[in-house]
Amino acid sequence: MDFRKQKLSIAEAKEMDMVQYLSLLGYEPSKIRNNDYWYRSPLREEKTPSFKVNRKLNRWYDHGLGKGGNMIDFGIAHYGCSVGEFLNKLNGRSSFQAPLKSIPKRENEPEHQLKILKEVELSSYALIRYLKQRKIPVEIATQYCWEVHYEVNGKNYYGIGFKNDSGGFEIRNPYFKASSSPKDITTIKSGSKEVAVFEGFTDFLSLRALHKNLTENSQDIVVLNSVSFFERARPFMEKHQAIQLYLDRDATGQNLTQRALSMSTKYIDKSSLYKNHKDLNDWLIHIGKQPKKRLGNKL
8 A cells, every 4th residue: 555645634643653653763762661662862862761652552752851742743843843744744745754554552562673684786777767757867876875675574675775974774765765773964074164954865966966077075965864963963064164055945944944044154045946846856856857057056
């Protein structure tokens, strides 16, 4: 069944298994005690796990923040979005993980996490075709990505893997979006005084596709891999003289952009380039036949 075509109601979204959803986002429990699954908080930085999901109740509570709730409450806190925007994300109408089918929860059910089996050079016809649909040249993708084979719930899959600074992967294929642990930002350092910042790696690859002759040391790169990692990326970003933001044009991305602009004049909003599209890759797909003409000297 293609979950991307489903339209979840608020009630259905609340019934989605939070433990499995967190696993898709790349978060695995540090410990499990009966029905309580303890995590390092997905909502902030911490060393001692204080974010709890009671799987029987399907409710979460962040002891460090002093707040909790259901799946909807988590989505709003995690992405900084409205209820409607979070439902859109679950329905697959934006670049977030596809929704999970609500499944019966069993007490003390063992955790099924995504396990990386191997990483090889990109060669799968299906993945190459997917890249072409996204208007990303294979020769660019192979510079930064791998073909990752992984296991979930005893079944094997493969996808395009983009490695983060901690060794985890963001994984994409035509039907599935996921992360492997540990989840982190990705930085590409070349000693430049400028840094370009993206939410996801397909937008980064889109910029490389637009400027195939861009030299490697022209810009440093930060791929957040989740907007929740913006604060984690700030120390690296703010070492640079100019910080170019290529964040999504949805409410979450634009709110984060405005917050960054209010913090320092180093931050520069570059999203006007694709103002009529949800993100840079969406813009490239729709007008990718002549991107350089439209792009001009704006980057």
